[in-house]
Amino acid sequence: MVRQSAGGFRWEGVDLLPYKEDGTIFKSVTRQTLFDGGHDLPVQFRYFEVGQDGHSTLERHEHAHVVMVIRGGGHVLVGEEITEIGLHDIVQIPPMTWHQFRANRGEELGFLCIVAKERDRPQRPGPAEVETLSENAAVGAFIRV
Amino acid sequence: MVRQSAGGFRWEGVDLLPYKEDGTIFKSVTRQTLFDGGHDLPVQFRYFEVGQDGHSTLERHEHAHVVMVIRGGGHVLVGEEITEIGLHDIVQIPPMTWHQFRANRGEELGFLCIVAKERDRPQRPGPAEVETLSENAAVGAFIRV
Numbered sequence: 001m002v003r004q005s006a007g008g009f010r011w012e013g014v015d016l017l018p019y020k021e022d023g024t025i026f027k028s029v030t031r032q033t034l035f036d037g038g039h040d041l042p043v044q045f046r047y048f049e050v051g052q053d054g055h056s057t058l059e060r061h062e063h064a065h066v067v068m069v070i071r072g073g074g075h076v077l078v079g080e081e082i083t084e085i086g087l088h089d090i091v092q093i094p095p096m097t098w099h100q101f102r103a104n105r106g107e108e109l110g111f112l113c114i115v116a117k118e119r120d121r122p123q124r125p126g127p128a129e130v131e132t133l134s135e136n137a138a139v140g141a142f143i144r145v
Numbered sequence: 146m147v148r149q150s151a152g153g154f155r156w157e158g159v160d161l162l163p164y165k166e167d168g169t170i171f172k173s174v175t176r177q178t179l180f181d182g183g184h185d186l187p188v189q190f191r192y193f194e195v196g197q198d199g200h201s202t203l204e205r206h207e208h209a210h211v212v213m214v215i216r217g218g219g220h221v222l223v224g225e226e227i228t229e230i231g232l233h234d235i236v237q238i239p240p241m242t243w244h245q246f247r248a249n250r251g252e253e254l255g256f257l258c259i260v261a262k263e264r265d266r267p268q269r270p271g272p273a274e275v276e277t278l279s280e281n282a283a284v285g286a287f288i289r290v
Contacts, residue, residue, distance in 0.1 A: 001223075040240075045211055066179075070215065085146075
């Protein structure tokens with residue numbers, strides 16, 4: 001039993017961690033690991049919160065994500081598609097698909113994320129890949145790198 | 146992208162199914178499968194909703210559950226422990242542990258559930274097991290069989 005703390009979106013006994021600790025480009029994102037794999041479930045269940053006007057890292061990787069928004073909203077880039085997301089919307093990130101979350105709707109963006117416990121490291125775009133992505137003007141205007 | 150429908154707790158293109166179709170003892174429970182496994186995620190992500198005064202089946206199985214409440218509240222039995230649960234509380238059901246959810250707080254109880262896609266069939270208690278469970282008076286008063 002992991003109880004949500006009074007005030008919400010924090011869980012008792014769960015550390016509030018920086019999104020990443022590797023110097024990657026992101027802004028105002030926190031991470032809490034709610035389930036760290038076990039029994040026949042080789043997955044982690046995490047809660048991320050992107051503060052208002054913040055964004056996650058633009059990245060891709062072999063592993064997939066299943067995401068559900070549970071607080072606020074914003075937009076997400078998946079491949080070349082930019083979609084507005086809000087409460088309880090679900091986003092699947094397929095393997096090797098560029099993706100970035102932005103809390104650009106005047107509020108925070110908090111989401112659950114299911115991911116394999118054993119997984120590859122995310123890749124960030126190099127200058128050539130940013131140029132290719134930006135050939136789509138909407139994507140170029142959206143991404144933060 | 147699977148968008149929550151207007152009104153909430155339904156998802157576009159996702160069937161609203163009976164909880165079980167096997168004649169098991171339950172009351173007022175619906176099921177929606179939000180992610181059916183894929184890529185490196187051998188898990189399903191489901192939403193169950195127990196209507197006010199309803200309950201899930203009392204059962205146990207080798208597979209584990211990770212559950213998060215996202216609507217209303219109630220109580221859950223896990224082993225011999227009965228716990229009140231509400232918004233964003235997380236419940237882990239370990240293997241071979243009797244469990245039952247009840248929406249007994251004057252509102253519905255809606256929860257997300259992560260489960261392995263390949264899993265064993267649930268077991269229901271026989272009369273001897275119900276008797277053993279009921280040696281704990283609180284458990285005996287709680288369970289619905």
